[in-house]
Amino acid sequence: MGETNGVDLSSGPGGGFDSRWNRAAARPRGLFMEAILTSTAVVALAEIGDKTQLLAILLATRFNRPLPIIFGILVATLANHALAALLGAQAAAFLDSHVFRYAVGASFLAMAMWTLIPDKLDDEEAPKPRFGAFLTTLVAFFLVEMGDKTQVATIALGAQYQSVLWVTAGTTLGMMIANVPAIFLGNELLKRVNLATVRRITAALFLVIGLWVIAQTAGWL
Template identity: 70%
Template sequence: MEALFTSTALVALAEIGDKTQLLAIVLATRFKRPWPIIAGIFVATIANHFLAALAGSQVAALLDGLWFRYLVAGSFIAMALWTLVPDKLDDVEDKPARFGAFLTTVVAFFLVEMGDKTQIATVALGARFHDVIAVTMGTTIGMMIANVPAVFLGQALIRRVPLGVVRMIAAGLFLVIGLWLLAQTAGWL
């Protein structure tokens, strides 16, 4: 349960103001059909985050040494710093979509999520918890918590949510987990 709850909380907070959340708003504005967009986000996130959690878990299983645990702790601390940097969505073209709201969302979300901080966090969570299913479920729930309101409320939500505060909270969570893993690996706990 710890893997599920931690994954959900971290990704839900890290996703606020992230480029995939901005993409959700752009798609909702373009298509004006929320349910196919939400379904597309769900499918793309499950596929992307399952692969990321699996990669993290497998790498951790292969490299389960002391230095690797320090690397995982360091990656959470690095994620804390990265979370403080606001994202911009500058890769979305304003041309008509050929494949409809659902397929466009699946492809766009899967590709935009590649190398994104929530995907990297999913790799680190997979390495930390060694539970691909719980991490995938948690990160997917976190993405849905952050993106479903963005699809329905769009620009009004972005104007009202203090993104700086949310980024600070998310960064604090990443930092606490990283420092906790560091202290645990060093034998301080």
């Protein structure tokens, strides 16, 4: 079938590792825009009410220093999501096949169900303010984000688009869009937002992406 959304589905000699990555530089700009816009929207919605957003509110309350907290979230997210996107892209490069593409689609469907479950920040996950606002935020956000649904979504997006730079840029932007207002508005933001509606919208977005990937892999689109 050739290359579909940045993932080479061909099984012939031209579908090897080197040719995939050589063609990456020549991908159309529209694909990069799709990667960054989709990543931004998915993560921004998934982050609302997520435990990392609750962590941002907690840190803002404890330190009352918005700028170091924002910078800590930015650095932690860039590091965490770059690794996650790289993992997804490398997995797609080495395991490129119809089976893997179906697995990527299924992961988005699983994310749709996971998103419907309300999140909370456990007491043991709350950081102890032994260091300054920036370092505490950096370490806490990086650790709490491990295995979180936004990190898992980043892995799946990295596998889908095989573009570490643009996926990381999009997911990081999405995290900042969701968390910066939370830092300044605190729990008032969560009171004003209907979290159940946001979860349904996010789940629907994951569902559409998952079905789209599966339909493309099956040759229906």
